[in-house]
Amino acid sequence: RTCKMQAPSSRAVHLSEWQKNYFAVTSGTCTAAQKAEAYRAQVLRVQYAWANSEISQVCASKLFKKYAEKYSAIIDSDNVETGLNNYAESVLTLARAQQTDSDKWQSGLSMSNVFQMRCVQEMMRAGEKLRGSLLAPADASVVIHGGAVVPDPPKSSLCGGSRESDPLTKAAHGTGWAPDVPGSGPSGSLSVQPPVATNTPKTCPMFSAPFGDLATPLFGHVRKENSGAPKASPGLSLFLPRQPRAPAGSEGPWDRSAFYSSGPAEALSAPTLSEALRKTEGNGHREEGGLPTFKTAKEQLWVEQQKKHHPPARAAAPSYGGSVKKSLGASRSRGIFGKFVPPVPKPDGDAHGGVQYKPDSAGPAEPAPPVDERLKSLEPKMIELIMSEIMDHGPPVTWDDIAGVEFAKATIKEIVVWPMLRPDIFTGLRGPPKGILLFGPPGTGKTLIGKCIASQSGATFFSISASSLTSKWVGEGEKMVRALFEVARCQQPAVIFIDEIDSLLSQRADGEHESSRRIKTEFLVQLDGATTSSEDRILVVGATNRPQEIDEAARRRLVKRLYIPLPEASARKQIVTRLMSREQCSLREEEIELVVQRSAGFSGADMTQLCREASLGPIRSLQATDIATITADQVPPIAYVDFDNAFRTVRPSVAPTDLALYENWNRTFGCGK
Numbered sequence: 001r002t003c004k005m006q007a008p009s010s011r012a013v014h015l016s017e018w019q020k021n022y023f024a025v026t027s028g029t030c031t032a033a034q035k036a037e038a039y040r041a042q043v044l045r046v047q048y049a050w051a052n053s054e055i056s057q058v059c060a061s062k063l064f065k066k067y068a069e070k071y072s073a074i075i076d077s078d079n080v081e082t083g084l085n086n087y088a089e090s091v092l093t094l095a096r097a098q099q100t101d102s103d104k105w106q107s108g109l110s111m112s113n114v115f116q117m118r119c120v121q122e123m124m125r126a127g128e129k130l131r132g133s134l135l136a137p138a139d140a141s142v143v144i145h146g147g148a149v150v151p152d153p154p155k156s157s158l159c160g161g162s163r164e165s166d167p168l169t170k171a172a173h174g175t176g177w178a179p180d181v182p183g184s185g186p187s188g189s190l191s192v193q194p195p196v197a198t199n200t201p202k203t204c205p206m207f208s209a210p211f212g213d214l215a216t217p218l219f220g221h222v223r224k225e226n227s228g229a230p231k232a233s234p235g236l237s238l239f240l241p242r243q244p245r246a247p248a249g250s251e252g253p254w255d256r257s258a259f260y261s262s263g264p265a266e267a268l269s270a271p272t273l274s275e276a277l278r279k280t281e282g283n284g285h286r287e288e289g290g291l292p293t294f295k296t297a298k299e300q301l302w303v304e305q306q307k308k309h310h311p312p313a314r315a316a317a318p319s320y321g322g323s324v325k326k327s328l329g330a331s332r333s334r335g336i337f338g339k340f341v342p343p344v345p346k347p348d349g350d351a352h353g354g355v356q357y358k359p360d361s362a363g364p365a366e367p368a369p370p371v372d373e374r375l376k377s378l379e380p381k382m383i384e385l386i387m388s389e390i391m392d393h394g395p396p397v398t399w400d401d402i403a404g405v406e407f408a409k410a411t412i413k414e415i416v417v418w419p420m421l422r423p424d425i426f427t428g429l430r431g432p433p434k435g436i437l438l439f440g441p442p443g444t445g446k447t448l449i450g451k452c453i454a455s456q457s458g459a460t461f462f463s464i465s466a467s468s469l470t471s472k473w474v475g476e477g478e479k480m481v482r483a484l485f486e487v488a489r490c491q492q493p494a495v496i497f498i499d500e501i502d503s504l505l506s507q508r509a510d511g512e513h514e515s516s517r518r519i520k521t522e523f524l525v526q527l528d529g530a531t532t533s534s535e536d537r538i539l540v541v542g543a544t545n546r547p548q549e550i551d552e553a554a555r556r557r558l559v560k561r562l563y564i565p566l567p568e569a570s571a572r573k574q575i576v577t578r579l580m581s582r583e584q585c586s587l588r589e590e591e592i593e594l595v596v597q598r599s600a601g602f603s604g605a606d607m608t609q610l611c612r613e614a615s616l617g618p619i620r621s622l623q624a625t626d627i628a629t630i631t632a633d634q635v636p637p638i639a640y641v642d643f644d645n646a647f648r649t650v651r652p653s654v655a656p657t658d659l660a661l662y663e664n665w666n667r668t669f670g671c672g673k
C-alpha cells in the first residue's frame with residue numbers, strides 16, 4: 001500500500017491535527033485502522049514538536065511511549081474489532097532492519113522484491129482468504145490523508161510473534177524512533193511502495209539458502225516465540241495450506257482460535273499441531289506436507305508420550321502394571337488397552353496347575369470363554385492383576401527340590417496333597433484343612449513348600465506378600481483379598497500362599513491403621529468361607545518368620561502350624577550336592593562333608609548363596625583377557641579352595657537367639673512331634 005504521512009507545515013495545522021486525532025481515538029466511532037493511524041500521527045507529531053522545541057525531551061519521551069504503545073497494541077492485536085493484526089508490517093520491517101545491521105552488508109530483500117517471492121505471495125493469498133473471513137470489507141481499508149483508500153497489505157499472513165523480535169518495534173517502545181529506512185521521509189513519514197515486478201531471487205542472501213528453506217527456520221522460530229505470546233498465531237497459517245487441517249478454510253475467529261490456542265500449553269495440545277507432530281518422523285526430517293519438523297524438548301516428550309500411550313496396533317500392549325513378573329508371558333499380557341478376558345473355572349482333575357485359560361494367541365475365531373458369574377461383581381483390573389501378578393506360573397517344584405524338612409513334607413503330603421488329589425476319599429473327618437501355617441527362620445524353604453504343594457496337587461498357585469496387600473494397594477487391600485478368593489474359587493483346586501502373613505494377621509494394636517484392620521477382617525471372613533464350604537478346594541498357606549505376632553483368631557484358623565527349621569547337616573549336604581551336580585565340580589566326598597560341617601547354622605538360602613559364591617571362584621582365578629576368549633568347558637572346575645574362600649564372605653543369616661524363639665513357639669503352638 002502507499003502510505004504517506006505529511007509533515008505538518010505550521011503550528012496551527014499541527015494543533016488542529018492533534019485535536020482531530022485526539023477526537024478520533026476517544027470518540028469510539030472510528031475503526032481500528034483509523035485509530036492506529038491516529039496514534040501513529042500522534043507519535044510523529046510528538047517527534048515534530050520535540051524537534052521544534054515545542055515540548056521538552058522528558059515530555060516528548062513520555063508522550064512518545066504512550067502513543068507508540070497504543071499504536072502497537074492495535075497493530076499487534078488479532079481482535080477482529082479492535083486490532084489490525086498487521087503481521088506483514090513486521091516482516092517487512094524485519095527485512096528493512098536487516099539492512100541496518102551492517103553498513104557494508106546489503107540485503108537482497110527490498111520493499112519491492114519481497115512481494116514477488118513465492119512464499120510471500122502464498123502468504124498473501126492465505127492472508128487474503130483469512131482476512132476475508134475475519135474483516136468486513138468496510139474495515140479492510142484505511143483512509144489516510146485525503147481519502148486515499150488502499151487495501152490493506154497481507155496483514156495476517158506473517159508470523160505474529162515476529163513483532164516481538166522486531167528491532168524496529170522494540171525501538172518504538174523505547175525512546176528512539178524509526179530507523180533510517182529506504183522510503184522514509186525526513187520527517188519520519190513512511191513510504192511503502194506497491195509491489196513492483198522484479199526478478200524473484202532464487203536464494204535469500206540473508207541465510208544463503210533457498211527461500212523455501214529460509215521460511216522454515218525463520219517461521220519455525222517465530223512460531224515458537226509466538227506460542228508464548230498472548231495473541232493467537234495466524235503465522236502458522238503459512239504452512240497450513242499443505243496441512244490437512246489448514247485454518248485457511250476457517251470460517252471465523254472462533255475456528256481460528258480453536259486452532260491456534262492462546263498459550264503454550266494449549267498450543268502443544270492443540271489437535272492439529274498434535275497431529276502434525278505425531279506425523280513427524282524424528283528430528284531433521286520434513287513432513288510430506290512440508291511442515292518443518294523442529295520440535296522443542298517439550299514437544300518431543302509429548303510425541304513420545306503419545307507413542308507410548310498409543311502404540312502401533314501391531315506392537316505388543318504393555319502388561320498391566322508394567323510388570324511381566326509371574327505373568328503368563330507376552331501372549332497373555334493384554335495390557336490396559338486390551339480386551340479383558342476373565343478367568344474361567346478350571347475343569348477338575350487338571351494336573352498341570354497354573355494357567356487355565358488359553359492365551360490370546362488362540363485367535364479371534366475362537367469363541368470367548370464364558371464369564372464366570374462370580375467374577376462379574378469384581379473390578380476387571382483387580383482380576384487382571386491377580387491373574388498376572390499374583391497367580392504364579394513358575395516351573396513346577398518337586399518334593400526332591402526341598403532338602404530336609406522331612407516331617408513337614410510328610411505331613412503336608414498326607415493332609416493336603418492327597419486330599420486335593422482324591423477329594424472323594426478325603427471327606428468328612430478326613431477332609432483337608434483349609435489353612436496351614438509354615439513358620440520358621442527366613443530362607444528355609446517355606447515358599448518352596450507352598451509352590452510344591454500347588455505343583456504336586458495340581459492346584460493353581462496364588463502367591464502374595466501380605467505386606468504388599470497393606471502397602472501396595474492402599475485403600476484397596478480388602479477388595480483385593482475378596483477378589484483373590486473369588487478368582488481362586490474359579491481356579492480350584494487352588495493354593496493361596498501368603499508370605500509374611502504376620503503383617504496381615506498381627507495382633508490388634510492400639511495404633512492399628514483402619515485399612516489394615518479392614519483387610520484383616522476381610523481375610524478372616526474369606527478364610528472362614530473357604531473353611532465352611534465343603535465343596536471349595538482352596539488351601540491357604542501362610543508363611544511367617546514372626547509367628548508370635550499372629551493374632552489368636554487367625555492362629556486358630558490356620559489349623560496346621562508346621563515348623564520349617566534350619567536345614568540339618570543331611571539337608572545341607574543335599575543342597576550342596578544337588579547344586580554342584582549341575583556344575584563342573586572337583587569336590588571330593590570328604591570335602592563336601594567339610595563344607596557341610598562348616599555351614600552349621602546356615603539356612604537353605606545361605607547354602608545356596610555359599611554355592612553361588614564358590615562357583616565364581618574359578619572365574620576369579622582367570623585373567624580378564626582369558627575370560628573374554630576361553631570356551632565354557634575351559635573354565636576350571638569348582639574346588640574346595642573356592643568354598644574355603646566363599647566361607648570368608650558368606651555367613652549365616654539367622655541369629656542363634658532367634659532360633660530359640662521359634663523352637664519355643666513350636667513347642668507351644670506348633671503341630672510337630
Ligand SMILES: Nc1ncnc2c1ncn2[C@@H]1O[C@H](COP(=O)(O)OP(=O)(O)OP(=O)(O)O)[C@@H](O)[C@H]1O
Nearest residue numbers: 401402403441442443444445446447448604605608
Ligand atoms: N530346604 C531347602 N531346600 C532347597 N533349597 C532351599 C531350601 N530352603 C531354602 N532353599 C533355597 O533358598 C531359597 C529361598 O527359599 P524360600 O524363599 O523358600 O525361603 P522362605 O523360607 O520362604 O524365606 P522367607 O521367609 O525369607 O520368605 C530357595 O529358592 C532355595 O534356593
